Amino acid sequence: MKRTVDVNIPLGPIHPCFKEPARLKCEAKGERIVAAEVELGYMKKGIERIMKGRPWQEVMFLAERVCGICSVIHNMVFIEAMEQISGITVPPRAAYLRVIANELDRMQSHLLANFSYCYTIEHETLGMYLLDLREQVMDELERLTGARVTCAYIIPGGVRCDIPRPDAELLQASLDRIERDLHRYSGMFAEGPMIALRSRGVGILTQEAAHRAHVVGPTARASGIAVDCRVNHPTYRHLGFVPVSRPDCDNFARIMVRFDEVFQSIGLIRKCLTDLPKGVIRGGGVCKAGETRYSGEAPRGELTYFIKSDEFGRIIEIQIQTPSIMNIEACCHEMIIGADSIADVTSTFVSADPCIACTER
């Protein structure tokens, strides 16, 4: 007669596959997971408390360093919220340049998430290919803004520097190269038999469960819920943006949604470069008093800032709502339960793309 043993398996803060410290405590019967719980608290710095009483030129850098992977979108959402309070309008050339920086950041974040997944399912070759491709995207970001990570490119009223003609042509050539390589790598992922064995049908999140857990971002779009904040943004609406989604709800769909979004970002940047209007890049404007709530689409989901400022533009109250907490909770309570082995637990957790630094600022 077989006896199965009940064990508690902690996947600790220091783990070869998780890049950030979070504790995942799983209760297993044999090797089948019965329940899971996540324990956070290793990265709490109190950023929102430091931000109180400071003007935009200091809060902008703090907001960028909430998360280093998606730093451009934090910058953009904070500055656009301050512009909404103060009634500052942005010149059209600056709006298009902001979209270019945002989409380059989204591309490198999705390539990093897919590298992380390939590394977790031990397909290091494909992971290294994707990381090399990401380096080309970082080169373009460095040429546009001056820094690879935490660029500090967007200020109230516009952007910091312009893109001269030779740099725009280098960006176009680079995008063609990236797209050609990406077709090859996503083809390798979609057709590899070993990858399909470990990703298809693993970590299922049905559409009703996704609605119950309020997931956002590519995790939701891989379960058939096509919700994206970029449709509410005027510049993206002008460029004709439509969210992508896939109906099958497993790990494979989540990774393929990210690949689809990288192709979509390349198309958006090309469109911005061909339609770039002439004009100034800074419209001026000072920050005033008011209160607002503003949302943007980070690479991991919907990001919201609730800001209240005083008459000189200093922050009185601020609250940041980041996307990863919903995805992590959905992962622990819906996706991992019933997984057949511990290896599936790590690959499912990584495919939901957690960003623990965003979750606890």
Add this chain to the structure above:
Amino acid sequence: MGLSLVWYLKEFARTEWIKKFLFAKTAPLMTPSHFRGFPEPTGKTCQHALFCMMACPAPGAIEVVHAGDGWMPRIHKGHCIRCGLCVEACPNGVLKSGRILETMEREGTSLLFSFRIAIDLELCTGCGNCCTACPVNKGIDTQMGAGGHSSNDEVIMRVQKGDIVVIHEDKCTGCKTCEVSCPTGAIRIARILEGYQQPVQEGLQ
């Protein structure tokens, strides 16, 4: 199984892969010139305007110290976040970093400071510490009284009949000495930064 073996063999028999495998080298450890590194001095003389210290978001990263006969800003590398605001805010172009100075000249962009004085009248006790401590006041009226009283109408602020009155807010240089000297924290200086660009006649490209 056999099909994937054929596929892998076809992958590794491409000339592009064989050429890369035999002749590729890793990139040399070089930093491109457009990378925004730690700010370095250009050689122009520092006029002690202190806008770099006011614009810096990181605590303890930049300070303006004596260098020979004049002044020079000094960057502490363990604190500086390489944002480039000090390079843009300096009116005399004393620091350089990456391509920031060239883009500022080509596009006519700059960062402008303005200062506002805000006094909370419920906390203010009328002691006059701020008026006596203000260095601009001391330059205008050297005989300012100990309680902040002054008969000179050109000072920034003075105490009249037990209450503080701000006369010339536009002369404030934003040093925040009054804020430090206030015992109740009633006076606060706001440093308002605005990103500005001169309107260009012809196209930028």
Add this chain to the structure above:
Amino acid sequence: MTLLQRIKNKVRSRSIHVAYVDVGSCNGCDIEVLACLAPRYDIEQYGIFVHNNPREADVLLVIGAYTPGWEEKLAMVWEKIPDPKAAVAIGNCPISGCLFDRKGSFVDPPVKKHIPIAAEVPGCPPRPTEILQAILSVRDSVFANWEESHP
């Protein structure tokens, strides 16, 4: 120095295992360490292997400003690493707290007062070229003459 000690010095400085611990950062420096693994700034060509197991590591990379969640745990991780070992602080956060060193935050910089640090790489975040130069300098200054300084 006997022949065995000379061989040990040479071997230790040519094959280094690295573990990294994130004590509360924004992840920017973490991503730049991963970018060192990429084929562009290949770190494995120097014999440096980045896995994440403290029990088998020689060099510990400390990233981030020290948050209260890691109170005694960082010292515990440091003790688990067997000799010879070195710790490298990457980025501005472990050196001075970067932007988080203000009144009202929960961090406790610098990390130097909790575990001994052998090298520092300033920058927010530092470029992969600068991280590589720091790890290679640790290799020469700490491991190449370990046998003489620790009999």
